[in-house]
Amino acid sequence: MGAMKFRPRLLFFIAPAATLYTIFFVYPLILTFLRSFTTWDGISAPVFNGIANYIEMFHDSVFLTGIVRILIWAALAVVIKVGLGLVFAAMLRGRIRGYKFFTSVFFFPVVISSSAMCLVFSLMYDKDIGIINQFLDGIGLGFLQQSWLSNPNTAFFAAIAVPIYQDIGFFLIIFLAALQGIPNELYESAWIDGANSIQVFLRVTLPLSLGTLRVCVILAVTSAFKTFDYIFLLTGGGPANSSQVPATWMYQQTFQAFRYGYGDAIAMLIFVLSFAVSGLVMGSRSMGNLRQRPKRMDAEGATL
Amino acid sequence: MRTKRIFTAAVAVVTVITMAAGCSSSNSSAKNSSAPITLNFATNLIGSGASTSAVSEQLIKEFEAKYPNVHIELQTAAGTALQSLIQLSFSSDNVPDVFNFWRPQPAFNMDKYIASGKLGDLSSLAAEPSVKDLFDQSAWTTATVDGKVWGIPLESFSVPFIVNTKVFAEAGLPLPTTWDTLVSDVAALKAKGIIPWMVSQMPAEQSNERLLDYVLDRELGNQKALDLYAGKVSFKSPEVEKALADYLSISVNAGPSDASALTNNAAIAKYFNTGQAAMMLTNSGYLPAIDKAVASDMKVIPFPTIPGGAQTTANMEKDLTALMYASAKGLADPNKGPVIKDFLKFFTSHEAQTLLANQSILVPAIGVKGDPASTSTLFVDVQAQSAAAPGDKWLGNARTPSQQQVFYPLVAQAWTGAFTATQFADQLESMFHK
Numbered sequence: 001m002g003a004m005k006f007r008p009r010l011l012f013f014i015a016p017a018a019t020l021y022t023i024f025f026v027y028p029l030i031l032t033f034l035r036s037f038t039t040w041d042g043i044s045a046p047v048f049n050g051i052a053n054y055i056e057m058f059h060d061s062v063f064l065t066g067i068v069r070i071l072i073w074a075a076l077a078v079v080i081k082v083g084l085g086l087v088f089a090a091m092l093r094g095r096i097r098g099y100k101f102f103t104s105v106f107f108f109p110v111v112i113s114s115s116a117m118c119l120v121f122s123l124m125y126d127k128d129i130g131i132i133n134q135f136l137d138g139i140g141l142g143f144l145q146q147s148w149l150s151n152p153n154t155a156f157f158a159a160i161a162v163p164i165y166q167d168i169g170f171f172l173i174i175f176l177a178a179l180q181g182i183p184n185e186l187y188e189s190a191w192i193d194g195a196n197s198i199q200v201f202l203r204v205t206l207p208l209s210l211g212t213l214r215v216c217v218i219l220a221v222t223s224a225f226k227t228f229d230y231i232f233l234l235t236g237g238g239p240a241n242s243s244q245v246p247a248t249w250m251y252q253q254t255f256q257a258f259r260y261g262y263g264d265a266i267a268m269l270i271f272v273l274s275f276a277v278s279g280l281v282m283g284s285r286s287m288g289n290l291r292q293r294p295k296r297m298d299a300e301g302a303t304l
Numbered sequence: 305m306r307t308k309r310i311f312t313a314a315v316a317v318v319t320v321i322t323m324a325a326g327c328s329s330s331n332s333s334a335k336n337s338s339a340p341i342t343l344n345f346a347t348n349l350i351g352s353g354a355s356t357s358a359v360s361e362q363l364i365k366e367f368e369a370k371y372p373n374v375h376i377e378l379q380t381a382a383g384t385a386l387q388s389l390i391q392l393s394f395s396s397d398n399v400p401d402v403f404n405f406w407r408p409q410p411a412f413n414m415d416k417y418i419a420s421g422k423l424g425d426l427s428s429l430a431a432e433p434s435v436k437d438l439f440d441q442s443a444w445t446t447a448t449v450d451g452k453v454w455g456i457p458l459e460s461f462s463v464p465f466i467v468n469t470k471v472f473a474e475a476g477l478p479l480p481t482t483w484d485t486l487v488s489d490v491a492a493l494k495a496k497g498i499i500p501w502m503v504s505q506m507p508a509e510q511s512n513e514r515l516l517d518y519v520l521d522r523e524l525g526n527q528k529a530l531d532l533y534a535g536k537v538s539f540k541s542p543e544v545e546k547a548l549a550d551y552l553s554i555s556v557n558a559g560p561s562d563a564s565a566l567t568n569n570a571a572i573a574k575y576f577n578t579g580q581a582a583m584m585l586t587n588s589g590y591l592p593a594i595d596k597a598v599a600s601d602m603k604v605i606p607f608p609t610i611p612g613g614a615q616t617t618a619n620m621e622k623d624l625t626a627l628m629y630a631s632a633k634g635l636a637d638p639n640k641g642p643v644i645k646d647f648l649k650f651f652t653s654h655e656a657q658t659l660l661a662n663q664s665i666l667v668p669a670i671g672v673k674g675d676p677a678s679t680s681t682l683f684v685d686v687q688a689q690s691a692a693a694p695g696d697k698w699l700g701n702a703r704t705p706s707q708q709q710v711f712y713p714l715v716a717q718a719w720t721g722a723f724t725a726t727q728f729a730d731q732l733e734s735m736f737h738k
Contacts, residue, residue: 044420
């Protein structure tokens with residue numbers, strides 16, 4: 001079967017999607033980029049100010065600590081969301097007893113809206129009536145009780161725990177679908193050869209799901225970079241900017257401080273960061289090497 | 305002959321058409337007066353947590369009943385979120401026909417809205433005797449910018465100092481009627497495990513700076529304190545650092561530990577109504593949140609003057625806080641314009657002001673006081689003190705919206721003891737001093 005021949009009339013079929021993409025992504029992106037070089041209050045005409053917004057950004061301590069926070073968030077997201085999603089998928093792949101029940105239970109938080117989750121967790125985190133503090137008291141760890149969302153040391157981690165917990169099910173489903181495509185014979189061969197569970201995971205499951213893993217890592221990282229709603233609803237970036245991330249800072253600068261140009265500059269940086277990370281992961285030589293067949297791998301991909 | 309017949313027919317047709325046009329235009333005038341009109345009303349007066357919700361909904365229903373062809377389409381936003389909604393509406397040239405908003409001052413970006421030409425000039429409406437005579441000159445002065453009236457007064461505010469007398473009595477402490485007593489009371493309350501101040505540290509609530517405002521006003525005088533935030537006076541002077549030190553002495557770790565996760569209403573319900581907090585210094589708009597069952601335990605007292613301070617009278621921060629505005633486009637519309645004016649007059653009328661006052665909301669209308677049976681002795685006392693006390697302007701008038709975003713989190717940090725007075729002065733200096 002040869003390669004598909006390009007026919008100009010195919011453009012007719014992609015035109016609607018391309019038009020929508022241009023209107024709702026490309027045009028706003030260009031506008032945001034241009035406006036990031038202006039001082040603009042949203043009402044009067046924008047005034048060109050060169051790269052002043054970008055210079056200010058790199059002297060803005062709130063923004064810079066926000067960058068550190070989203071890098072931490074991204075790392076935790078990859079390890080917990082993607083890692084646990086893969087591990088749970090590997091466990092459920094074998095269609096153990098109650099497989100459907102566990103899959104549903106893990107996936108259930110995914111279908112709940114972020115605002116509902118934030119409401120539930122804000123009650124759970126409450127200093128006096130929250131179930132977390134009551135649980136800690138109940139197991140003799142009352143000294144760990146806190147006002148989780150009001151303590152500058154815990155507010156950020158308490159806030160990001162919500163999306164990290166919520167999305168495990170999402171990645172579980174993705175990995176479950178990917179792992180279903182791995183032939184059972186490979187696992188049987190591994191068991192026959194005496195491999196234990198961890199060896200099977202590392203030598204069969206992981207290599208053969210690397211393509212999916214790569215996509216999931218990009219999704220987890222870019223989600224951490226741009227997520228706004230959880231921080232906004234749970235802490236608003238507080239207390240005292242201790243949970244501020246670039247997305248919420250961008251919102252505050254744009255819609256509350258009425259500094260649209262500066263907010264646009266922050267938005268551009270979030271975009272560039274996400275793009276860079278995506279490119280890094282997709283083009284990663286080490287990940288590419290992992291995808292290459294090891295020298296000792298059979299025709300169907302299992303490591304020998 | 306044939307030409308004559310054609311000409312006659314043409315004249316007849318033209319005559320009929322002309323008559324029909326004349327009739328239809330007069331008919332459409334009549335129709336227009338009863339043609340359906342939709343007024344877009346953007347407001348934070350309606351919604352969960354808004355004490356003005358029931359009154360506002362009642363007023364809208366009454367207006368729609370009075371004007372059957374008018375439908376009020378609501379755009380609601382909670383609290384200060386209305387500022388973002390109005391900003392977006394001005395940016396997108398989609399200003400609501402009517403909206404309530406804060407004072408026409410730069411602190412609320414109103415200077416830009418006025419300059420945009422999209423905000424309606426209400427000078428002619430304000431000149432009508434039934435409107436003009438309802439409010440005193442100070443309210444009209446606040447509503448006027450560059451000789452034009454931009455809003456019709458709706459609500460006032462003051463910042464009363466409210467203490468829970470029952471908490472003080474049970475703790476065996478005197479009421480903080482002097483500065484020295486206030487300082488000793490705060491320390492004693494903390495020692496007894498009672499939270500001295502009910503306060504929300506949520507930046508969006510814009511209320512954690514009230515105590516700082518009062519101390520700065522007492523120590524420096526209102527105008528100098530305004531000049532501080534306007535960048536005209538340095539924070540690094542000995543008298544300002546002394547004022548900040550005095551402020552920190554009564555504020556550090558003196559609020560609820562979860563204050564940054566609580567709105568004002570939630571903090572009042574959780575701490576003030578339950579007797580866990582002893583004092584409250586916040587916008588009088590939150591008075592309705594005080595449980596009527598415990599309001600009799602509350603007392604409003606003047607915030608004490610500070611020995612050696614510039615202010616020797618017990619001034620109170622007070623001003624107009626909400627006005628009704630209209631879009632220029634709506635006012636210019638020949639059908640909508642008159643309806644908008646009628647709605648503004650109706651919503652700020654003596655009757656409407658009375659309804660608001662009965663909900664324990666301070667109103668600017670002359671001679672309107674809430675019914676004590678509907679409000680509380682506390683509200684009556686707040687009204688009386690607000691009327692009698694010399695007024696101070698809110699210090700936030702001198703801050704820009706951009707500065708507010710950094711200021712409120714900074715004050716929240718100060719409440720946790722993150723700064724010494726000198727460090728706090730350094731932070732404020734870098735933020736405000738030009």
